[in-house]
Structure formats: C-alpha cells, structure tokens
Amino acid sequence: MADKPQHGPPHGMEKYDLGGADDLGALSVAQQADLNQFKIKTRISNESYLRDHPEVECLIAGFLGDVLTKRPESIREFAAEYFTNPSLPDILEKQLAGRQEKLKQNHVIQGLS
Incomplete structure (x- = not known):
C-alpha cells in the first residue's frame, strides 16, 4: 500500500x-x-x-485562556456568558491595544539587531 x-x-x-x-x-x-x-x-x-482581523485571535485567546484558568463545568454555558458579556468589546479593545504595543516593541527590538 x-x-x-x-x-x-x-x-x-x-x-x-x-x-x-x-x-x-x-x-x-x-x-x-x-x-x-x-x-x-x-x-x-x-x-x-x-x-x-486580529480581533479574532484576541477573542479566541481570551476565551481559551479563561476556560483553562477557570475550568467551568459547562463549557456551553461559560461560552454563552463569555460572548454575551456586555463588557467584552472593552476587554477586546484593551487586548488589541496591548497586542499593537507588543508588535511595536518587537519592531523596535528587531531594528536594534
């Protein structure tokens, strides 16, 4: 074969x-x-x-991080609460800003090499 x-x-x-x-x-x-x-x-x-769409990566990373940290009994209920959280857009904006800052720092460091 x-x-x-x-x-x-x-x-x-x-x-x-x-x-x-x-x-x-x-x-x-x-x-x-x-x-x-x-x-x-x-x-x-x-x-x-x-x-x-870097927000997709932030959404997934944030969700998986919370799942692994909190280890909920019901993933479905946890996901429903996570993705309907009214403060999720604010959390996502902070994550995106942090991601952009890290990218800028990496570019600066690469420029020094």
Whole structure:
C-alpha cells in the first residue's frame, strides 16, 4: 500500500484514504489535484482574513485562556456568558491595544539587531 499519492499532498494536510497499491482511493489524480488546490486556496484565504482581523485571535485567546484558568463545568454555558458579556468589546479593545504595543516593541527590538 502506498503512503501518499504520487502528486504530493499540500503541506500539513491529513493523510489520504488510500486504497490498494496503485489505487489512490475515491478520487482520480486530477480530482485529487483539484482538491489540493482548493485546500491551498482556502488556507491562504483564511490566513489572510485572520491577518486582517486580529480581533479574532484576541477573542479566541481570551476565551481559551479563561476556560483553562477557570475550568467551568459547562463549557456551553461559560461560552454563552463569555460572548454575551456586555463588557467584552472593552476587554477586546484593551487586548488589541496591548497586542499593537507588543508588535511595536518587537519592531523596535528587531531594528536594534
């Protein structure tokens, strides 16, 4: 049984469902190549969106940090309370300001090197 298709999967993608020795599974080589290109384009698009919206990273990091610190019994209830908290926009603004300050400091430090 082959480990990978001959056309090479995109970096970081999960292994393919391969059939027999010469069988690539459910998709033809052309279909698999098209799927690989779709995955690459989707990943690039997602990464671009996240770079343009740093608040997403702050929301997720803040939520996960609170979950791991507080370890609530009900994640669903905790998430509902967390994301409907009226002060969340203010908290997010502070996190974004702190993130921007760290980025400025990093640029200054890199300029000194």
